[in-house]
Amino acid sequence: MGSRRIVGCSLVVGFLALAALRGQVALLPRPLPPSPADQARPRASLRVDTSLVLVPVSVCDPSNRPVTGLEREHFKVFDDKVEQTVTQFSMDDEPVAVGLVFDTSGSMGPKLRRSRDAAAAFFRTANPEDEFFLVEFNDQPRLVTRLTRDTEAIQSQLAFSQSKGRTALLDAIMLAMHEMKRSKLSRRALLIISDGGDNSSRYSETEVRNVIRETDVLIYAIGVFEPFGARRTPEESSGPGLLSDLSEQTGGRHFPADTFELPDIAAKIGVEMRNRYMLGYSPTHAQRDGRYHRVMVKVVPPRGLPPLKAFWRLGYFAPAD
Numbered sequence: 040m041g042s043r044r045i046v047g048c049s050l051v052v053g054f055l056a057l058a059a060l061r062g063q064v065a066l067l068p069r070p071l072p073p074s075p076a077d078q079a080r081p082r083a084s085l086r087v088d089t090s091l092v093l094v095p096v097s098v099c100d101p102s103n104r105p106v107t108g109l110e111r112e113h114f115k116v117f118d119d120k121v122e123q124t125v126t127q128f129s130m131d132d133e134p135v136a137v138g139l140v141f142d143t144s145g146s147m148g149p150k151l152r153r154s155r156d157a158a159a160a161f162f163r164t165a166n167p168e169d170e171f172f173l174v175e176f177n178d179q180p181r182l183v184t185r186l187t188r189d190t191e192a193i194q195s196q197l198a199f200s201q202s203k204g205r206t207a208l209l210d211a212i213m214l215a216m217h218e219m220k221r222s223k224l225s226r227r228a229l230l231i232i233s234d235g236g237d238n239s240s241r242y243s244e245t246e247v248r249n250v251i252r253e254t255d256v257l258i259y260a261i262g263v264f265e266p267f268g269a270r271r272t273p274e275e276s277s278g279p280g281l282l283s284d285l286s287e288q289t290g291g292r293h294f295p296a297d298t299f300e301l302p303d304i305a306a307k308i309g310v311e312m313r314n315r316y317m318l319g320y321s322p323t324h325a326q327r328d329g330r331y332h333r334v335m336v337k338v339v340p341p342r343g344l345p346p347l348k349a350f351w352r353l354g355y356f357a358p359a360d
Contacts, residue, residue, distance in 0.1 A: 056079050064153060090325045090358075091127070092118070094318045095257070095290060096291050096336050096351045104307075105314035109338070117335040118153040118322050127319025130174035132216055135312065136186065137220035138215040139193065140208075141232035144177040150298050154232050155197045157261060157301035162190040164309025172202070172218050173197070176205035176211035178239050186221055208233055209240035209247045212258075212285070214299040219256055228257040228291070228312055230305070234264060236278035244281065251288055252331065253356060259308045260303060264350040285352075290352035329359025 094116060098106040111128040139158060147154065162171070173184040173193045184193050206229075213230050237244075251258065260282040283293040291312075294304045318336070333354040338347060 051272065059148075060137055075299070079127070089350055090321055090324060091319055092334070092355060093127070094320075094336060095315045096349055097290070097315045098338055098347055098349050099311065100347055101345055105311050107314060109316065111240055111318075113339050113341075114316070114318055115337040115339060116318055117337075119332050120295065120335070121323060123320040123323060125318050125320050127317065129317045130315070131317065133226050134166055134170070134224055134275070135226040136170040136172075136219060136220055136224040137227075137312075138172050138174060138229045140174045140176070140211050140215050140229055140231040140233070141197065142177075142206065142208070142231075142235075143175050143200045143202050143204075144206040144234075145203050146206075147234055150234060151200060151202055152262065153298040153301045155194070155200075157232060157305035158197055159194055161300035161305040161309045162194065164313070165190060166305055166313070168226060168279065170222055173216075174211050174215045174218070175200060176207050176214075179207055180211035182214060182218055185218065187289075205239035206233070206235055206237055206279070207239040207241075208237040209242045209244060212247055212327040213242050213250065213260060216250060216254060216256060218222055219254075225255075227255060228259065230308060231260040231273040231282065231286075232301075232305075232340060233260070233262065235279070236276070236281050244284075248285065248288060251285060252354070256289060256314065257352075258289045260286045260291070261295060261304055261308070262295045262300065263298060264295055288353055290350055325357070327358050329357060331356055 045302075084270070096114070098109065100106055107130070111125055113129075114125060116123045116347050118126055141154065141158070164169070167188070170186045170188055171184075171190055171193055171197055172182070172186045175181050175183050187193070212229065212231070219229075221226050262279055262282050264278060279293070279295055286293045292308075294308070295302050322332070331354050334351060336349050336351045338349045340347070
């Protein structure tokens with residue numbers, strides 16, 4: 040990951056009973072409901088005298104296990120390098136909508152079986168009220184299964200997946216973001232399972248990056264790459280950087296993985312996705328400037344605990360007059 044990660048600590052390290060937290064930095068209250076023209080801009084309309092920025096944060100130990108038991112005083116939040124007062128703090132249990140973005144390009148052939156196993160391991164971490172959908176992609180993305188709570192239906196579709204063609208990863212992410220709009224759940228995420236960069240999309244990396252910075256969708260990615268030193272195409276060589284950059288923007292993570300590690304990593308992602316702190320603050324110098332504000336989170340440790348890592352969405356767009 041390329042983002043700044045701050046070493047933190049916890050009173051308790053372990054896995055919670057699955058708890059879903061919003062994968063977003065949001066400005067509250069949200070507008071009712073946006074027109075098609077407004078959807079191109081961040082949902083950031085609020086009263087002049089009141090604003091609230093919500094920052095979901097996950098904290099992990101050196102073994103990549105979620106850290107729980109932290110309190111408000113263990114966090115510091117900075118908005119454009121100015122420290123803020125955390126006025127809201129929670130770790131709630133809410134359902135989450137997750138889009139599985141699944142690579143079926145030609146190079147995935149020998150990796151498809153373990154990738155299906157990874158999806159099954161991820162679904163085993165689900166809560167009954169969670170929603171899921173499936174986007175598969177090779178030369179073009181396809182919405183295979185619309186939003187549903189039936190994970191068996193998605194796994195049945197994956198059983199018939201065949202690998203062929205090139206890789207339209209960026210187009211698949213855009214299709215998944217569009218389908219995500221159908222969910223009424225406030226906690227939203229994508230899980231990407233892919234083995235390389237993009238070589239077939241109409242959308243550019245810049246276009247996709249701009250979209251995910253303006254939405255509330257958390258992105259996790261599992262990169263199934265060839266071993267270091269193996270022969271790769273230029274697109275495959277750029278794959279790790281692409282997945283890291285996109286997931287980092289949202290506060291998610293990219294996990295490069297060997298095929299045998301896939302199920303374990305997918306299960307860890309499922310747990311981490313549902314173990315996130317929510318920090319809220321009102322910016323001390325709130326401005327309706329419409330620009331992107333960078334956020335930084337530090338975890339303040341008590342003594343004697345191992346180094347920890349914090350992950351958060353890197354920023355938000357302020358409302359504009």
